[in-house]
Amino acid sequence: MGTLEGMTAPAVDSTADEALAARASAGDAHAFETLMRRYQDRVYRLACRLTSDTDAPDILQETFLQAYRHLVSFRGDAKFATWLYRIATNASLMARRSRARRPSEPLDGFLPRFDADGRHAGTPAELQITCRAEELIDRGTLAARAREGIARLPDAYRDAFVLRDLEEMPTAVVADVLGIDPAAVRQRVHRARLMLRGYLNDLASGGR
Amino acid sequence: MSEVACVSGVDLLMDYLEGVLPAETRAAVDEHVASCPKCVAFLASYRETPRILRDATLVRLPPDLQTVLAAAVRAELGR
Numbered sequence: 001m002g003t004l005e006g007m008t009a010p011a012v013d014s015t016a017d018e019a020l021a022a023r024a025s026a027g028d029a030h031a032f033e034t035l036m037r038r039y040q041d042r043v044y045r046l047a048c049r050l051t052s053d054t055d056a057p058d059i060l061q062e063t064f065l066q067a068y069r070h071l072v073s074f075r076g077d078a079k080f081a082t083w084l085y086r087i088a089t090n091a092s093l094m095a096r097r098s099r100a101r102r103p104s105e106p107l108d109g110f111l112p113r114f115d116a117d118g119r120h121a122g123t124p125a126e127l128q129i130t131c132r133a134e135e136l137i138d139r140g141t142l143a144a145r146a147r148e149g150i151a152r153l154p155d156a157y158r159d160a161f162v163l164r165d166l167e168e169m170p171t172a173v174v175a176d177v178l179g180i181d182p183a184a185v186r187q188r189v190h191r192a193r194l195m196l197r198g199y200l201n202d203l204a205s206g207g208r
Numbered sequence: 209m210s211e212v213a214c215v216s217g218v219d220l221l222m223d224y225l226e227g228v229l230p231a232e233t234r235a236a237v238d239e240h241v242a243s244c245p246k247c248v249a250f251l252a253s254y255r256e257t258p259r260i261l262r263d264a265t266l267v268r269l270p271p272d273l274q275t276v277l278a279a280a281v282r283a284e285l286g287r
Contacts, residue, residue: 029285036281044269057273061280068284112250118213120246127246130253133260146264165258166265171226190222197257 017080025071032071035080036064042167043088049150049162050092059095063088082169086177089163096155104152110198130201137203149199153192160185161192212240214247221254 015034023031043063047056066087074083113121120127133142150158150166163174164185171189175182212220217240223229224237241247269277 032281032285036277040274040277041269044273045265045267048267049265053267057276060269060273061277064277064281065284068281112218114215118215119244120214120250122246124245124249128249128253130260131256134263142260143264146261150261150265161258166262168262186222186226186228190219193222193254193257194218196261197253200257200260201253 018076021071021074021080022076024068025074032068035067035084039081039084040064043084046085046088046162046167047092047095048147049166050089050159051096052147052151055092055095055099059088059091062091066091082173082177085163085167085169089159089177093159106154107149107152107195107199110195110202112194112198126205127201129204130197133200133204136206142203145203149196152199153195157188157192157195160188161196164189165193212236214240214244214250217241217247218250221251225255 015031017035017038020031020035024035040060044056044060047059047063051059063084067084070087074080115121129136137145150162153161159178160174160180163169163177164171169177171182171185174185178185217237220229220233220237224234229237241251
């Protein structure tokens, strides 16, 4: 098992995930280590986005242990990445459920506003200031506020938004992972985007 | 669908960008946006929001956690 020691400088291995998973399932530990090196950053990032950097280390570990224990159930008819993401998502949702959610201020107040004629309130420059968030907010503050904003989303919106927009998974795959219709994914992502757009707009305008 | 206002157009944006709107509805949205600077600005910020948040929440697995993970998995593989 010495190959695990060199994880910070992984060797390049272009073998397809599904082939590695088949070898790992047959007892090839090196194949599993290669898969782990390939996905550990992404699983950690997903866990941070769905929960917090406090819970993410346990979720990361739980994901790979679960993956190893259930490799025999991986049929190869889905992509390995999707299968692994499903495990990581479920582990994240379980971790979140096990914690009493701290009350946080909802983001509904950041939804777009319209005048009596149904036209956007605000000037084009005001409406577009979200696009200048990185220029107007320092990097560390933006990172902290981004995490805070995502955590303030309703859970159902957060899950869909993280998988679809932050992890850039196709809508159909998000629907499969979350067990909902693609139309419901689009609706939840849309609501999340509207709230977060307004939240960033407020931050960039010097608000809260 | 003959006419789209900003308020009704906003509700269609996700489906619009995902390309799942009926052609007639899509054309109505295009027509409204083409003549509405506010919707052009709003659409730009709506599209940019995920990219800004994606970049702001990029993290890498810290080396110490790599070590912990490797040890945990090594123990499992060694069973």
